[in-house]
Amino acid sequence: xxxxxxxxxxxxLLLGLLAPLLPGLITKVKAWVAGRxxxxxxxxxxxxxxxxxxxxxxSSAASPGxxxxxxxxxxxxxxxxxLLPLGPWASPVGFRGDAxxxxxxxxxxRFCTTLxxxxxxxxFEGMGAAREVSFAVLTEAAVMAGLLALGLQSASLSxxxxxxxxxxxxxxxxxxxxxxxxxxENCRVPFDDPNTHLELTMIHEAMVLDHSGPPLAAIxxxxxxxxLLFSLLLVQIVLPAGASSPALALAVLAGAVLVLTLxxxxxxxxxxxxxxNRVPLFLTTGFLLCLFALFVAWxxxxx
Amino acid sequence: xxxxxxxxxGLAMGLNLIALASSRLPSLxxxxxxxxxxxxxxxxxxxxxxxxxxxxxxxxxxVKGLLIPALLExxxxxAHADREVQPLVGYVPSLLLGAAAMIASVALADxxxxxxxxxxxxxxVGAFSTVFSGLLLLIGRAKAIAQVCGYLILExxxxxxxxxxxxxxxxxxxxxxxxxxxxxxxxxxIIMDRIxxxxxxxxxxxxxxxxx
Numbered sequence: 001x002x003x004x005x006x007x008x009x010x011x012x013l014l015l016g017l018l019a020p021l022l023p024g025l026i027t028k029v030k031a032w033v034a035g036r037x038x039x040x041x042x043x044x045x046x047x048x049x050x051x052x053x054x055x056x057x058x059s060s061a062a063s064p065g066x067x068x069x070x071x072x073x074x075x076x077x078x079x080x081x082x083l084l085p086l087g088p089w090a091s092p093v094g095f096r097g098d099a100x101x102x103x104x105x106x107x108x109x110r111f112c113t114t115l116x117x118x119x120x121x122x123x124f125e126g127m128g129a130a131r132e133v134s135f136a137v138l139t140e141a142a143v144m145a146g147l148l149a150l151g152l153q154s155a156s157l158s159x160x161x162x163x164x165x166x167x168x169x170x171x172x173x174x175x176x177x178x179x180x181x182x183x184x185e186n187c188r189v190p191f192d193d194p195n196t197h198l199e200l201t202m203i204h205e206a207m208v209l210d211h212s213g214p215p216l217a218a219i220x221x222x223x224x225x226x227x228l229l230f231s232l233l234l235v236q237i238v239l240p241a242g243a244s245s246p247a248l249a250l251a252v253l254a255g256a257v258l259v260l261t262l263x264x265x266x267x268x269x270x271x272x273x274x275x276x277n278r279v280p281l282f283l284t285t286g287f288l289l290c291l292f293a294l295f296v297a298w299x300x301x302x303x
Numbered sequence: 304x305x306x307x308x309x310x311x312x313g314l315a316m317g318l319n320l321i322a323l324a325s326s327r328l329p330s331l332x333x334x335x336x337x338x339x340x341x342x343x344x345x346x347x348x349x350x351x352x353x354x355x356x357x358x359x360x361x362x363x364x365x366v367k368g369l370l371i372p373a374l375l376e377x378x379x380x381x382a383h384a385d386r387e388v389q390p391l392v393g394y395v396p397s398l399l400l401g402a403a404a405m406i407a408s409v410a411l412a413d414x415x416x417x418x419x420x421x422x423x424x425x426x427x428v429g430a431f432s433t434v435f436s437g438l439l440l441l442i443g444r445a446k447a448i449a450q451v452c453g454y455l456i457l458e459x460x461x462x463x464x465x466x467x468x469x470x471x472x473x474x475x476x477x478x479x480x481x482x483x484x485x486x487x488x489x490x491x492x493i494i495m496d497r498i499x500x501x502x503x504x505x506x507x508x509x510x511x512x513x514x515x
Contacts, residue, residue: 281324281394288320288402295406 007092008082015081019224020044022231022261023194029265044224051217059210061121067215069116073109074218077225080105083159084232087249090160097157099147103140106229109222110136116215117207128206135184135191135203138283142181145290146174150237152297163236169300170293175238177289182230182264184283186223189268191279231257308348312429315341315459316405319436322456323397328386328448331440332375335452335459338433339367342459349469359474363462366481371455371488378492379448382499389506392443404435426467433460447495447505451488458484 024041031038040046058066083102085091091098114129151157153168184191187204194205208219235256274282315338322334343364346356379386390397408431415427437457441450465477495505502509 278326281398284395284398285320285324288398291402292405295409299409 004092007089011082011086011092012078014086015084015225015228016078016221019228020048020221022227022257023224025258025261026188026265026268029262030269033266033269044220048217048221051212051220052214054213056213056215059120059122062119066116066119069112069119070211070215070218073112073116074222076105076109076112077222077229080109081225081229084229085160085163085236086232087236087253088246094158094160099151099157099159099162102159103143103147106226107136107140109226113207113219113222116211120210122210124202124206124209128203128209131203132207135279135283138280138287139181139184142177142283142287142290145287145294146178146181149174149290149294149297152294152301155301163233165240168297170296171238173289173296174293175234177286177293178230178234178237180282180286180289182227182234183267184279184286185230186227188264190271190274190282193273228257231260235260308345309423309425311341311345311348312425312463315463316425316429316432319405319433319456320398320401322440322452323401323436324394326388326390326394328379328388328446329376331388331449331452332372332379335455336368336372338456338459339371340364342462343367345463345466346469349466355474359477362478362481366485367455367459371485374488374492375448375451378495382448382495382505388449389445390443391445392439397439397443400439401432401436404439405432408432408435421467426463430460430464430467433457433463435460445506445508447491447498447507450507451491451495454487454491455484 021041021044024039024044027043028038028041080102082093083091083098083105085094110132114132117125117129147162149170150162150168153170154162154165156162183189187194192203192205204223208216211219232253235253239252239256318334318338318341322331322338325331325334343360346360346363392400405428408428411431412427417427421427434457437453437455437460440453440456442453444450444453462477462480465472465480498507498510499505
């Protein structure tokens with residue numbers, strides 16, 4: 001029992017502390033490609049510390065549901081982080097079917113974020129919430145199809161077992177599809193620009209326009225954590241977990257996440273945003289890639 | 304042999320989806336052309352390797368991959384038409400329908416009593432899904448050039464099905480089909496020119512409006 005608690009605490013601390021590093025790295029890569037020096041890699045840590053000390057300005061229309069929604073969203077994302085295995089270490093609270101819980105915890109976080117956005121009674125936040133949810137229809141279907149493909153490959157629905165073996169026959173399709181999902185879920189460039197401040201085209205940023213102080217810090221940290229979770233998921237689909245020593249496996253995992261982050265940064269620097277009406281088409285492509293991965297896994301699994 | 308064959312057919316099936324999702328005429332023409340190129344090399348992998356097979360493959364590649372797309376690009380340039388495809392069935396529904404057709408054709412191919420040598424290959428699956436994608440493009444696009452591309456993709460599907468019998472049919476039959484296809488594209492080109500002169504557009508919806 002003590003060991004499990006220690007493991008849980010260590011995993012939450014590790015992922016929670018490392019998460020704000022990824023957006024900083026992506027911004028740095030973008031700055032390098034553009035020939036600028038860019039903000040420091042630790043910028044998000046400074047931002048979070050600054051926001052934590054500020055007071056909260058609440059919309060007069062907001063009920064206590066506003067703060068509660070943000071809190072639930074943050075905790076749900078942390079809970080999803082607990083379910084993910086880290087290289088050779090299986091998740092301490094993993095059970096049969098925890099992949100479904102993982103998807104649903106992320107969905108709960110999204111629901112609460114949009115709820116908190118609607119609570120402020122601002123038109124822009126309502127618009128951002130509507131966009132977030134309508135894109136989620138496709139991304140969640142894609143994630144479900146991808147996880148089912150993994151489940152068929154490993155004949156298990158527990159994340160710790162599903163992510164253990166190396167690439168199966170469907171991996172190329174799956175990785176491409178989930179990379180598209182990662183870009184959309186975390187509001188990266190072909191779908192959304194995290195730096196934009198034009199309300200008419202923002203998605204995630206539009207939802208947090210009226211948030212301030214510690215709640216905004218929780219939202220920003222939750223978004224960074226979600227990026228880390230999706231990167232870890234994608235990386236572990238490709239890499240086999242059974243490397244020689246735990247330290248080496250952890251180093252490989254960290255290196256792969258770093259490479260993926262650089263890749264996201266390069267995508268962001270080199271590709272322009274999609275026209276808004278083309279986004280569903282691109283997302284459908286991602287969904288279909290995951291669906292075909294599921295199909296290939298199913299065909300390969302039969303004699 | 305079979306993995307390469309399946310890889311190429313899988314590529315052609317992916318090109319079906321790209322054709323269904325592309326919103327510009329040049330990219331639609333290009334995906335039909337690349338599909339012709341890919342499928343043109345298949346007889347080399349399947350056939351008995353005689354010089355007739357090589358000649359047939361070279362003819363198919365040059366007609367479907369080079370000649371017909373060049374004709375279409377020329378028609379597009381001559382018509383000064385705008386390059387938007389103008390779908391009657393939207394891109395996302397067509398993409399989903401194409402994917403559904405792909406999965407349905409796998410089920411259909413499983414149900415058919417195939418000969419043992421074809422059991423592991425994607426030939427029948429590719430044929431059915433390509434035919435369906437071609438039909439979908441023919442029905443769901445308003446521009447004449449997009450419909451021609453649909454027709455080309457449909458023909459590619461029938462050609463794939465014909466490859467099942469490559470050892471049985473004389474290649475002269477296939478050559479005749481290729482000639483027919485070229486003539487058909489010529490005729491369609493002339494029709495497109497007429498539509499363009501009459502209505503100043505390649506939108507075939509104008510043809511359904513009756514006048515005295």
